[in-house]
Amino acid sequence: MVAEVKELQQNNTEIQRMQRIFDAQKAAYRQHPYPTAEQRIDLISRIRPMLVDHQDAWANAISADFTNRAVDETKLAEIMITLEGLKYTTKRLRKWMKPSKRHVSALSWPGKTWVEYQPLGVVGIMVPWNYPIQLAVVPLITALAAGNRVMVKMSEATPRTGALLEKLIGELFPEDQVAVINGEVDVAQAFSQLPFDHLLFTGSTAVGKHVMRAAANNLTPVTLELGGKSPCIIGQDFPMKDAAERIAFGKCLNSGQTCVAPDYILCPEHRMDEFIEAWKAQVTQSYPTMVNNPDFTAIVNERQHSRLTGYIQEAREKGATVIEINPANEDFTGSQKIPHTMVLNVTDDMRIAQDEIFGPLMIVVPYKTLNEAIEYVNDRPRPLALYYFDWNQDNCDQVLKHTHSGGVCLNDTISHVGVDDIPFGGIGPSGMGAYHGPEGFQTFSKAKGIYKKGKFNATRFILPPYGRGMHKFMFKHMLK
Template identity: 55%
Template sequence: MVATVTDIHEAHAELERLHTLFRQQKQAFRKDPMPSAERRIEQLDQLRMALLKHQDNLAEAVNADFSCRSRDETKVAEILTTIESIKYAKARIRNWMKPEKRHVGMLHAPSSNQLIYQPLGVIGIMVPWNYPIQLALIPLMTALAAGNRAMIKMSEFTPKINVALKAMLAEVFDETQVALIEGEVEVSSAFSEQAWDHLIFTGSTAVGKIVMAAAAKNLTPVTLELGGKSPTIIAPDMNMQDAVERIAFGKSLNAGQTCIAPDYILLPEGKQQEFIDTYQAKFAQMYPSVRDNDDYTAIVNERQHERLQAWVKDAEEKGARITVVNPKNETFSDTRKMPLHIVENGTDNMKVLQEELFGPILPIVTYKSLDEAIDYINDRDRPLALYLFSYDQTIQEKILSHTHAGGVSINDTLMHIAQDDMPFGGVGPSGMGHYHGKEGFIALSKAKAVHKKGKYNSGKFIYPPYGTAIQKMIYKIFVR
C-alpha cells in the first residue's frame, strides 16, 4: 500500500506531537517527582470511573475494529480485569510506598538502612491490537500507581478503539500526565527510540527484538511481554471432559488471538480421537454456530486471516490431517470468521509447529511418556505460558520442576494472568521483566538504597593510616 500525501503529513504531525509531549511530560515530572499516595489514588479512581462510564462505547469500538468481537468478551477479558487490577492497586498503594527497612551489619552500626520506592519518571507503553484496552490501561494504571507519567502508543490496526480510548483519557488526564499516540511503523519506531525512564512493550518476539535494540541506544530499561508457543499437557490420568472444556474456552476466547492461548496440545498416544470428539461436543455447547454468532470473535484483519489460512494449507500439503470444528458446517469464504482447525500428524517443517499461532489453529503432538513431553517442551524456546491438566500431585510437581515458562495454570487456561497478587511476565524469548500487582509497582519504581548515619562515625576506624591495633582487631573479628 502506497502512502498518500495525507498519510505522510499525518505521520509527521504525530511525530512532532510525540516529541513535544515527551518533553512536556519530562518537565512536568521534574516539578512533581514524588506524587503523594492521595494523588495516586485519586488518579486511579479517575481512571476506573472513566472506564465504567465508557465501557459500552469501548466495547463497541473494539467490535467495529475486529468486524465482530463479542462485547461480553471485551467486558470480561479487558474491562473487568482492568477494573479489578485498579481496585487491587488502589487498596495497597500506601503500603507499597512505605520506606522498607533493611538490616545493618554490626560493622556499620550505629546507622540505618532503608529502601525508598521513587517514581522513575515518564513511562512508554506500546500496545498490541489483540487486547487494546487491557494492555493499554493495566500498564498505565501500574505507571500511575508508582507515581509516573505515561505515553501510550496504540496499534494502527485498531483505529476505532484508539479514538475512543484517547477521548476517554482526555476527559480525566492532562496530556502532560497521560497521552495517547497513534501512527504506523514510522511513529512506532520513533516511540521506541525515545529516552524513556522505562518502556513496556507487548507484542511479537520478532518486533520485541527491534524494540529492545532501539531502547538500548538510550540504555532504556524494558519490560517485554512477548509470546511463543504455549504448550498444554494433558496427563494420562486426566479426565478428558474436564480438560477439553477448559481448553476450548481458553483457545476460543478472542478466537485464539491471545498471547497466552493454548498453542498446541501434548496428548498421550492413542487419545487423539477422544480429544477431537470431546472438543467438538464442548465447542458446540459454547458456540452452536460460528459464522453469524456474535459470541465468536473474527480475525482482526485480512492480513492475519490470510496468514492463518496459509499456515493451515501448508500443514495440509505436508501431510497433516485437519479437523474443522464447525458445528453447523457453515461456509466462511466471505467473512473473517474462522472456526478452529485441529491439526494431527504435524511435523517440525510445518509453520503451525514453528510459529506462534495467534488464532484458531490447534496442533496435537502425541507422547508416549511424560518425560518425552517434557523433552519436547524443553527442546524449544521457553513459552510465555504452560498449561497442565492433571489431578495427580506428583505429576504437577514434576512438570513444574522440570520445565520453564513465564506462568503456569494447572487444570485451567489463561486464568493465571488475572491473579492480581501474582506477577505476569515471560522468560527468554517469551519476554523479560514482570508487571501486575506489587511486582509492577517495583518494576516502575527505583528502589533507592539509603544508608543513614548520625553524628557518631564508626567508619573512621578504617581510615588511614593503616595498621592500627583497632584495625587489626576488626580484621580478626570480621575477616574469617
C-alpha cells in the same frame, strides 16, 4: 498517491506532537517528582468511570476494528479484568509506597538503612491489538500508582479503539500527565526511540527485538511481554471432558488471539481419539454456528487471516491431518472468521510448528510418558505460559520443577493473568520483566537504597595508617 501523502503528513504531525508531549511530561515530572498516595489514587480513580460509563462504546469500537468481537469477551477480558486491577492497586498502594526497612552489618554500624520506591519519571507503554483496553489501561494504572507520567502508543490495527481511548483520556488528564498516541508503524518506531525512563512493550517476539534495539540506544530499561508457543499437557488420567472444557476457555476466547492461549496440546498417546471427540463436542456446544454468530470473534484483519490460512494450507501440503470444526457446515468465503481447527501429525519444518499461532488453530501431539512431554516442551523456546492438567500433586511438582515458563496454570488455562497479586511476564523469547501485583509497582519504580550514619563515626577506627590493632582484630575475626 494523494492518500499516501495525507497519511504521511498525519504521521509526521503525530510524531511532532509526541515529542512535544514527551518534553512537557519530563518538565512536569521535574516540577512534581513525588506525588502523594492521595494524589496517585485520585488519578487512578478517574479511570473507573471511563470504563464503566462507556462499556457500549468500547465494545462497538473493538468489534468494528475486528469486524466482529464478541461483546461479552470485551466485557470479561478487557473491562472487568481492568476494573479488578484498579481496585486491587488502589487498596494496596499505600503499603507498596512505604519505605522497606533493611538491616546493616557490623561493617556499617552504627547506622540505619532502608529502601524507598521513587517514581521513574516518564513511562512509555506500547499496546498490541488483541486486547487494546486491558493492555493499555492495566499498565497505565500501575505506572500512575508508581507516581509516573505516562505516554501510551496504541496499535495501528485497532484505530477506532485507539481513537476512543485518546478522546476519553484527553478528557480526564492533562497531556503532561497522561497522553495517548495513535498512528502507523513509523509513529511506533519513533515512539520506541524516545528516551523514556522505562518502556513496556506487549507484542510479538520479532517486533520486541526491534523495540529493545531502539531502547538500547538510550539505555532505556524495558519490560517485554512477548508470547510464544504456550504448551498444554493433559495428564494420563485427567477427565478428558473436563480438560476440553477448561482448555477451550483459554483457546476459544478472542478466537485464540491471546498471548497466553494454548498453542499446542500434549495428549496421552492412547487418548488422542478421546480428546479429538471431546474437543469437537466442546467447540460445537459453544459455537453451533460461526459465520454470523456474534459470540464468535473474527480474526482482526486480512493480514492475520492470510497468515493463519497459510499455516493450514502448508501443513496440509506437508502431510498434516487437518480437522476443521464447522458444526453447521457453513461457507466461510468472504468472512474474516476462521473455524476452530485441529492440526495433527505436525512436523518441525512446518511454520505452524515454529511460529506462535495466535488464532483458532491448535496442534495436538501424542506423548507416552510425562518425562517425554516435559522434554518436548524443553526442546523448544521458553513460553509465556504453561498449562498442566493432573490431580496428582507429585506430577504437578515434577512439571513445575523441570520446565520454564513465564507463568503456570494447573488444571486451567489463562486464569493466572486475572490474578492481580502475582507477577505476569515472560522469560527469554517470551519476554523479560513483569508487571501486575507488587512486582508491577516495582517495575515502574526505582528501588533506591539509602544508608544513614549517625553522629558517632566508627569509620575513624579503620582509617589509615593501616596495620593498627583494629585492622588486625577485624581481619582475624571477619575474614573467615
